Amino acid sequence: MMDRRDFLTKSAIAAATGLMSVLPGMQRDAHAQIPRIKMRELYNKDLSFSDFAKAHEEQTILVEGFMAPPLKAESSFFVLTKRPLAVCPFCETDAEWPDDILAIYTKRILKVIPFNQKIVVKGRLALGSFKDPETGFVSRVRVVNASYERF
Amino acid sequence: MKKSFLTFAAVLMSSTVAFADGHMPQKSNEWYKNAQTALKERMAVQPITKRAKNVIILIADGNGVGTNYATRVYQGQTMGKLGEEHVLAHENFPHLGLVKTYNVNAQTPDSAGTGTAMHSGVKTKAGVIGVDESLNRGDCSQVEGAKVATIAELLTKQGKSVGVISTARLTHATPASAYAHSADRNFEDNSKLPEGCTQKDIATQLMDAMKAGTVDVAFGGGRRHFIPKAMKDQEGKSGKRTDDKNLIKELEAAGARYVWNEESFKALDLKSDKPIIGLFESSHMKYEHDRAGEPSLAQMTEAAIKALQGNEKGFFLSIEAGRVDHANHDGNAHRVVTDGIAFAQAVAKAADLTSPEDTLIIVTADHEHAIAFNGYCGRGNPITGICMGIDKNGVKYSDKPQTGKDGKPYTVIGYLNGAGSVLREDMNWVGARGDITMEQATDPDYTQQALIPRSSETHSGEDVAVYARGPWAHLLNGTIEQNYIFNVMMHAANAK
Numbered sequence: 001m002m003d004r005r006d007f008l009t010k011s012a013i014a015a016a017t018g019l020m021s022v023l024p025g026m027q028r029d030a031h032a033q034i035p036r037i038k039m040r041e042l043y044n045k046d047l048s049f050s051d052f053a054k055a056h057e058e059q060t061i062l063v064e065g066f067m068a069p070p071l072k073a074e075s076s077f078f079v080l081t082k083r084p085l086a087v088c089p090f091c092e093t094d095a096e097w098p099d100d101i102l103a104i105y106t107k108r109i110l111k112v113i114p115f116n117q118k119i120v121v122k123g124r125l126a127l128g129s130f131k132d133p134e135t136g137f138v139s140r141v142r143v144v145n146a147s148y149e150r151f
Numbered sequence: 152m153k154k155s156f157l158t159f160a161a162v163l164m165s166s167t168v169a170f171a172d173g174h175m176p177q178k179s180n181e182w183y184k185n186a187q188t189a190l191k192e193r194m195a196v197q198p199i200t201k202r203a204k205n206v207i208i209l210i211a212d213g214n215g216v217g218t219n220y221a222t223r224v225y226q227g228q229t230m231g232k233l234g235e236e237h238v239l240a241h242e243n244f245p246h247l248g249l250v251k252t253y254n255v256n257a258q259t260p261d262s263a264g265t266g267t268a269m270h271s272g273v274k275t276k277a278g279v280i281g282v283d284e285s286l287n288r289g290d291c292s293q294v295e296g297a298k299v300a301t302i303a304e305l306l307t308k309q310g311k312s313v314g315v316i317s318t319a320r321l322t323h324a325t326p327a328s329a330y331a332h333s334a335d336r337n338f339e340d341n342s343k344l345p346e347g348c349t350q351k352d353i354a355t356q357l358m359d360a361m362k363a364g365t366v367d368v369a370f371g372g373g374r375r376h377f378i379p380k381a382m383k384d385q386e387g388k389s390g391k392r393t394d395d396k397n398l399i400k401e402l403e404a405a406g407a408r409y410v411w412n413e414e415s416f417k418a419l420d421l422k423s424d425k426p427i428i429g430l431f432e433s434s435h436m437k438y439e440h441d442r443a444g445e446p447s448l449a450q451m452t453e454a455a456i457k458a459l460q461g462n463e464k465g466f467f468l469s470i471e472a473g474r475v476d477h478a479n480h481d482g483n484a485h486r487v488v489t490d491g492i493a494f495a496q497a498v499a500k501a502a503d504l505t506s507p508e509d510t511l512i513i514v515t516a517d518h519e520h521a522i523a524f525n526g527y528c529g530r531g532n533p534i535t536g537i538c539m540g541i542d543k544n545g546v547k548y549s550d551k552p553q554t555g556k557d558g559k560p561y562t563v564i565g566y567l568n569g570a571g572s573v574l575r576e577d578m579n580w581v582g583a584r585g586d587i588t589m590e591q592a593t594d595p596d597y598t599q600q601a602l603i604p605r606s607s608e609t610h611s612g613e614d615v616a617v618y619a620r621g622p623w624a625h626l627l628n629g630t631i632e633q634n635y636i637f638n639v640m641m642h643a644a645n646a647k
Contacts, residue, residue: 038594038596039596040595040596044443045441045442045443046443046444082596083481083483083570083596083598084481084482084570084571084598085570085606086480086481086482086569086570086606086607086608087606087607096434100441113577114575114576114577115570115606116570116571116572116598116604117575117577
């Protein structure tokens with residue numbers, strides 16, 4: 001019998017050795033027809049939405065990135081960044097969000113993944129300005145009803 | 152064995168005899184001929200001992216010898232060369248030294264202490280700006296007693312104009328050290344000043360310097376530190392000031408011109424002698440890789456030189472490529488080298504627009520990072536990519552990646568610490584490297600592998616280089632203390 005600790009350890013080892021660790025709700029076979037992109041493919045250089053983003057609004061996508069340390073515990077919201085959100089205590093007094101982030105609203109209360117572990121998020125792409133009534137976080141683009149797995 | 156030795160010795164002796172007449176078969180070799188040309192060029196270099204009308208210092212933040220090497224190879228490769236043989240603009244300068252960068256209380260320096268060393272001539276503590284080491288970081292009450300004069304203040308008194316440029320915020324450590332005095336580098340606007348602190352914040356000090364004529368041209372980021380918290384800027388971002396002051400408006404009221412994007416920047420009349428402040432981002436300007444709608448470092452350098460050249464008494468210009476450092480902190484080698492190229496292009500522009508006969512140009516860095524280079528990679532190996540083997544029968548790298556004992560490829564560039572750590576928090580800090588392909592490693596957003604887990608990769612205390620041309624540039628050689636650079640600049644500007 002495998003206890004929870006064993007399962008998590010083995011999942012992590014599998015991810016670290018390049019194997020996909022499959023989390024509930026995400027079966028690899030189901031991804032075959034879903035477009036998989038890097039975060040930067042949602043934006044043009046001037047931060048306007050890319051043609052891909054506009055063409056896939058309200059559609060299910062897979063997007064790669066990193067989970068920024070969540071703003072609060074027991075949340076179903078986190079920010080996806082295209083590179084690990086490194087904060088230099090010597091250089092900055094405040095943690096700052098990059099301009100090109102993606103707000104993720106998950107199906108379930110999220111399980112935190114370390115900020116420097118690449119993940120793939122699956123969910124519905126939503127465009128347009130939105131202010132989260134709970135956190136006050138304003139986003140221009142989101143993936144909602146999302147699940148995620150380690151890359 | 153004895154027989155083999157004797158045979159080898161005999162071959163060696165016959166070779167020695169063959170070349171005893173001075174015959175050198177390598178004289179037709181291209182490497183030899185190129186070195187002969189370089190030798191003649193070096194022999195022709197003469198010190199220039201006139202007074203320097205103009206002094207320009209270009210600082211690439213975090214661009215130590217290793218980081219500069221990565222940019223050299225990368226720029227060469229973008230030009231279709233193998234890369235290693237490439238020469239960056241500043242590497243053409245005739246004079247070179249190595250710089251010891253430590254702060255008085257830090258083996259690993261920070262940009263505030265190093266900037267103060269270069270702009271004011273004294274080493275000081277980490278984190279403080281324009282003050283000596285008697286001040287304890289953060290103690291505003293000690294600022295007046297610990298102030299040291301900046302080169303901007305000193306050369307303004309001689310009638311020269313002054314410019315400050317950075318791709319970081321203009322209130323950030325390196326550019327601030329050209330004009331400000333602060334007990335802490337973080338006092339960028341009034342909201343960061345401790346209660347009861349009588350020192351002016353850094354943005355206010357820049358405004359005062361521009362009103363006083365100590366700074367005439369300033370280009371960079373950091374708009375948020377000049378406007379109130381309740382106000383949004385032209386790009387919809389809020390200010391940081393809690394004193395309701397709009398320093399941009401105050402500067403405009405005092406006669407300065409304000410530009411905030413590429414369009415307004417390009418419309419500047421550079422023949423006018425009215426001060427200019429360009430604030431192109433709320434925080435830092437964009438990395439060169441991501442840049443859109445704002446000028447490049449080379450464009451800002453060109454505009455500043457043209458605006459300052461109107462002063463017949465000359466100018467001082469401090470230029471910082473602030474984000475080479477930030478990309479290193481992120482462990483993202485791609486943006487390190489692309490911002491490194493933008494820096495080299497700014498150096499080339501400064502060299503093109505001035506004469507070594509009257510302008511001292513100094514190119515350096517404030518400190519290095521915990522960056523390192525793996526081996527043994529073949530010639531022409533993509534510098535941000537994985538390390539491919541050496542082709543023993545050819546020149547260009549082989550098609551076989553080098554692998555570690557774990558059987559996996561590794562990148563040429565690695566970091567001793569940072570976000571790319573292979574030690575994993577979710578595995579109780581046990582390490583396991585993932586597989587990497589050349590395509591993954593050369594992706595612009597790739598984070599190079601690192602050892603020690605840290606949110607942000609660190610500086611290192613390793614030496615940086617200083618390159619120089621123009622009057623008294625020959626004084627920059629050997630291994631020097633960083634504050635000596637200021638003394639050379641002042642000597643050149645005051646030489647009889």
